Every structure is written in C-alpha cells, then in structure tokens.
Amino acid sequence: MRTAFYISDGTAITSEVFGHALLSLFPAELEHVTIPFIETIEQAEQLKIVINDRFAASGQRPLVFQTFVDEALRDVIRGSEGVCYDFLESLISKVQQELGMAPVPKTHRTHSMHEKTYDYRIDAVNYALANDDGSNMKDFDKADIILVGVSRSGKTPTSLYLALQYGIKAANYPFVEEDMEQLQLPDVLRKNKNKLFGLTISAQRLSDIRQQRRANSRYASIQQCRHELNQVEQLYRREQIPFLNSSQLSIEEMSAKIMAITGLKRQRH
Amino acid sequence: MRTAFYISDGTAITSEVFGHALLSLFPAELEHVTIPFIETIEQAEQLKIVINDRFAASGQRPLVFQTFVDEALRDVIRGSEGVCYDFLESLISKVQQELGMAPVPKTHRTHSMHEKTYDYRIDAVNYALANDDGSNMKDFDKADIILVGVSRSGKTPTSLYLALQYGIKAANYPFVEEDMEQLQLPDVLRKNKNKLFGLTISAQRLSDIRQQRRANSRYASIQQCRHELNQVEQLYRREQIPFLNSSQLSIEEMSAKIMAITGLKRQRH
Incomplete structure (x- = not known):
C-alpha cells in the first residue's frame, strides 16, 4: 500500500x-x-x-x-x-x-504555548470542566455561553470543543427528568438568559445513545426521550432561546454553527 | 485595517x-x-x-x-x-x-460525523472525562495510555486533546500530597505499567499555576512543589516510566510528542 x-x-x-x-x-x-x-x-x-x-x-x-x-x-x-x-x-x-512585506519565518509558530491566545484556550478548557453539567452554577456569570439541553444531547463535548478551538468559556446545564413537568427556566439561567443556547436531538438518536449508558431503562426509552425533547423544545420556543439539532452534526460542525449563529468572537488570533 | x-x-x-x-x-x-x-x-x-x-x-x-x-x-x-x-x-x-485517479468532490468531507473515526474520537472524549483525575480506576484496563503526575501538571487538558485530536483513550491519575513520603506505584497503576506516561513541570511554573488556585497555600509553595516534583521524577526513573516536562509545551505539542514517543496509533484516518 x-x-x-x-x-x-x-x-x-x-x-x-x-x-x-x-x-x-x-x-x-x-x-x-x-x-x-x-x-x-x-x-x-x-x-x-x-x-x-x-x-x-x-x-x-x-x-x-x-x-x-x-x-x-x-x-x-x-x-x-x-x-x-x-x-x-x-x-x-x-x-x-x-x-507588501517580507515573511519572518519562525519555527513552532503555530500550536505552541507562545501563541497569543494559548492561555485563553486553556483557561476556557478549565472553565468548561469546572462548569460542566450544572455542577458549579455560581460561575455562570463568567460564561460566554451556556449550553442547555436534556441528558446526552451533546452539551459536554461541544463545550470542550468551543473552549479548545475558539477559547470560548462554555458552561452547560442539563434539564433533568424531575424538571420535566411544567418545565421552567431556573433563576440561575433566567439571570443569564442572553447567554443561553439550546441543544436538541432526534428522539431515536437520543434513545440509542442512552441505551448504551443504561440499557432497557425508562431513561433510555423512546417515549421518555420524546417527552423530554418535546418539553425542552417548547421551552426554547416560548423563551426565544436559539437552538440546534445535533443529530446529524459533529461537534466541530455544532461549534462552528453556534459561533456563527451567536456572533461570539473567538479568542484566538 | x-x-x-x-x-x-x-x-x-x-x-x-x-x-x-x-x-x-x-x-x-x-x-x-x-x-x-x-x-x-x-x-x-x-x-x-x-x-x-x-x-x-x-x-x-x-x-x-x-x-x-x-x-x-x-x-x-x-x-x-x-x-x-x-x-x-x-x-x-x-x-x-x-x-492516477480522479477526485470525487463531496461537501462536508472533513470535520463531519460521517468521518470514519468520528465515533472513536467522541468515545475517547467521554472516556477521558469519566476517567479523569483518578476518579474511576476500574476502567484503567481499557485505557490506551494513563497519564500520571502531580496536581496541576497538565494531565487533564492533555488527556482531552489526545482524545479529541487522535481518538486515544487517555485516563489520568494524580499523585497527591499524602502519597509523597515513600512514593510507590499503587497496584492499579502497576497492573497497567506499560501504559503509564509521566508528566513533570518546573517547580516555579507549577507554583505559579497553583497560586492561581489556592494563593499562599502550602500546596502552592515553591518548597512543596519542588518536593513533590522530586519525588515523582525519582519514581519515573526508578520504574522506567517515560516522561516529559510540560513547562514549555502547549497541549498540542505535548500530545504530538506523547504520540511520537509511545508509538500509539491514532484512531483517525
């Protein structure tokens, strides 16, 4: 070969x-x-x-x-x-x-820690890890964006990619089963409503992903997935939260679309 | 402009x-x-x-x-x-x-979820998150590599980059202050000794990073940093664990060097 x-x-x-x-x-x-x-x-x-x-x-x-x-x-x-x-x-x-200028060749000019924005990107990765899955909501005020959605809809990997590639501080918050009757925005999200970005996904794909985690559970059932997705999509529309369906998108595509839709400025160059 | x-x-x-x-x-x-x-x-x-x-x-x-x-x-x-x-x-x-063949142009040919290795990379990101910081040592058998080092020496972001860029399942394990007298390899690491890769860092840089987390603590003092780094470097040498100093390297450079030194095969193409 x-x-x-x-x-x-x-x-x-x-x-x-x-x-x-x-x-x-x-x-x-x-x-x-x-x-x-x-x-x-x-x-x-x-x-x-x-x-x-x-x-x-x-x-x-x-x-x-x-x-x-x-x-x-x-x-x-x-x-x-x-x-x-x-x-x-x-x-x-x-x-x-x-x-109209000559090049100034230097080795290690890209992907080194001496790039202007390296520290931003690492800070953003640490921020994403510390603010994953609603674990630390007191720092939501420092977020550039807060991804919301049901469990296993792609929030965590997308947060990490936004941090690593674009230097964006992305927190994420899961809507859990217990919240689903009369789903409302919690106060911590309402306070930062202009930073919210919703993820959704097809019920079938969500069910497939959840089956890998907890096979044959209510959590992974297509009925439960459909119910949760209906609730959050209604919430997004009612509260005018921009959102994307992640079913057919890679985390690179999700991240690029989120950057384009929100107009967030990357911390890179 | x-x-x-x-x-x-x-x-x-x-x-x-x-x-x-x-x-x-x-x-x-x-x-x-x-x-x-x-x-x-x-x-x-x-x-x-x-x-x-x-x-x-x-x-x-x-x-x-x-x-x-x-x-x-x-x-x-x-x-x-x-x-x-x-x-x-x-x-x-x-x-x-x-x-000797014609191109077959397709849109979305790179960075899409239809790339052969997309699922590997996402699985690896989930693995890195679930096996971060010694939190879940029962799955160390499934790791491609286990990064070890003292707290704040760069294990977590490097694990994530290895996953995202190369599809490598990287666990990580921290040597903590309590272990530092007569530092030994715990059994869970000894069992997977051929997968271990050590990180080290200059005492000054480690102290600077730790100061940001807990200012004026014993944890962040230059004496404590020096002591911990001495202990782990002795361990690396005694146990013949390959290791790298992260002081002057970005996570991209660390990851590329780790791939080259260990000969790990990427799950990408």
Whole structure:
C-alpha cells in the first residue's frame, strides 16, 4: 500500500489537516504516518531513509505533506523518493506581494504555548470542566455561553470543543427528568438568559445513545426521550432561546454553527 | 485595517488552519473573520457583498482563505474584490496525477460525523472525562495510555486533546500530597505499567499555576512543589516510566510528542 507522510519541524498538526483535506477528495487507500518534530538535519536524513524504504517496499512513491519553515530541512526531504506537497511554499510569495512585506519565518509558530491566545484556550478548557453539567452554577456569570439541553444531547463535548478551538468559556446545564413537568427556566439561567443556547436531538438518536449508558431503562426509552425533547423544545420556543439539532452534526460542525449563529468572537488570533 | 476571511461550505476549520499557518509567517495586523457553511449561490453572493464592503471601507483588498468544493460557489467569491487563496485547487491536479485517479468532490468531507473515526474520537472524549483525575480506576484496563503526575501538571487538558485530536483513550491519575513520603506505584497503576506516561513541570511554573488556585497555600509553595516534583521524577526513573516536562509545551505539542514517543496509533484516518 502507498504511504502518506505528514511531517513538520513542529507538531505536524497543520500538515495533517492540510493533507487530510486534500486526500479526502480521492477514493484512495493509503497508510498514514505522522512524524512530528523533525528539527535537525540528522533527523531529516533519518526520515529520508524511512521514506525511501517505503518506496522500495511498495514500489509506489510516498506522498509527503510537509510544512517546514527551515529550508535546509525541506531540501533534505525533497531529495527523497517521496512526492512532496507544500502549500506554504506555493502561496507565500503571493501573500508577500499583496501585503507588501517580507515573511519572518519562525519555527513552532503555530500550536505552541507562545501563541497569543494559548492561555485563553486553556483557561476556557478549565472553565468548561469546572462548569460542566450544572455542577458549579455560581460561575455562570463568567460564561460566554451556556449550553442547555436534556441528558446526552451533546452539551459536554461541544463545550470542550468551543473552549479548545475558539477559547470560548462554555458552561452547560442539563434539564433533568424531575424538571420535566411544567418545565421552567431556573433563576440561575433566567439571570443569564442572553447567554443561553439550546441543544436538541432526534428522539431515536437520543434513545440509542442512552441505551448504551443504561440499557432497557425508562431513561433510555423512546417515549421518555420524546417527552423530554418535546418539553425542552417548547421551552426554547416560548423563551426565544436559539437552538440546534445535533443529530446529524459533529461537534466541530455544532461549534462552528453556534459561533456563527451567536456572533461570539473567538479568542484566538 | 485589512481583513482576512476564512470561508467554506463546511465548518471553515480547515480554512482557518491553512490561513493561520500562512499568516503566522508575516508580521501583519489583520482583522480575522470566519464565515462557515456558505452552501448556496445566494449565501455566496451575500458574502461577496460583505467582502466588497470591507474593501470599500479600508481601501485594502481582503485576504480570502477558502476551501470550497463546489466550483460555482468558489467562482462567486472569486468575482469579489478579495484576494483569494486556495491551497486545494493548486495541489489537486498534482495529487491526481500521482495517484492516477480522479477526485470525487463531496461537501462536508472533513470535520463531519460521517468521518470514519468520528465515533472513536467522541468515545475517547467521554472516556477521558469519566476517567479523569483518578476518579474511576476500574476502567484503567481499557485505557490506551494513563497519564500520571502531580496536581496541576497538565494531565487533564492533555488527556482531552489526545482524545479529541487522535481518538486515544487517555485516563489520568494524580499523585497527591499524602502519597509523597515513600512514593510507590499503587497496584492499579502497576497492573497497567506499560501504559503509564509521566508528566513533570518546573517547580516555579507549577507554583505559579497553583497560586492561581489556592494563593499562599502550602500546596502552592515553591518548597512543596519542588518536593513533590522530586519525588515523582525519582519514581519515573526508578520504574522506567517515560516522561516529559510540560513547562514549555502547549497541549498540542505535548500530545504530538506523547504520540511520537509511545508509538500509539491514532484512531483517525
């Protein structure tokens, strides 16, 4: 099988995103190998041997997705039997021309703790963990957003992704079975009503997810799921709380849509 | 100020990574605007107006980083006053030539729940949350890795990132003050010794982090931090547990290094 390499002098996370986006367009079966932190000529020479070995073993030239900043390292890999793809190189001169300024190459420029917004993101992750599942409602005043919904509708992973990707402080609050008759907004949520964002989900998918947690329980029954979802959707409409259905959305898609709908500003750049 | 737009028919996460990697090379001040889920010609036409308005207001052509799969949408934006950058377009034909197959463009091909590994990643996030901070040691047998270290050395955010980015099930276990005299591996860890990975950190940084949590406490004192770190580092060496110092590393860098050092295979592609 042909191999795809994702390599960099840093984490190689950018190389992975870049290569994955390109390869997702092709119905090809490949073996994927990520090798981060290639920081010296010796390490690059070693990696060149690995790439060449893959070529010798399979007879197919490996695809190499790379984002080196250091030209000397890039040149070593380019001397391998791999086919090298470098999106930075092909676009740097165009950006340079438009901005009218020269690039200032630095290694570890992305995904490092020296990025301006790193501390925001880590604070937001800690905030999401401390304010998960209605566990600590006294800090809701500090939230950028408060996700609400029934148990297992996707609040916690979405809160974490909003924190990690966007530096958004997301608390979350579950509506539980006991609240379902005459569902009202508790005072702690009413006080922060402009921060509320509702999640919903199809009753079938919710029931499937709950079955994994407590099989054959009332909690997981389709009737109970339908009842709870009806109640919360009525509440969202009555209180004019914006909401989304998570049934067909990944947490990345949920988060991007929530950012777009609410107009929250990311703490990243 | 000049504006950079990150746009897509999907989440625009790839556009952001791509644009951010390129712009991090330039010392330019820009305003950053992400607009995801441009899925119709009407939405693209609206966006074109927004881009043109930015040009009219600032006199500087916006930079537009885009990853549209649909050519009709791409063409609308290309008709704007923005300068469009598209790394997919410039490389698709090269990949096509090497693989000897035509691309099969699909929207929402990345960052959707239909990606093969989405369920792995969400399961891993739920696992990390349920096995955080030594809270549920009975499931350590199911871990891919168990992060160990003193309180506030970075175990929890690193566990979550390993789950979200790589689909790795990472538990974590804290060595607490009470264990510090004659620190030994508890049985539950000894049973899973081949999965252990230690974190350490500089005493000064640990003390700074702990001060934020409990100011002027014994817990946060530099003496106590130094003592605990000495004990755990001795344990790591005595038991031959691989370990990393997190003082100068982001959680992305920690996670990438842990993957490389342990040889864990990601559950992603």
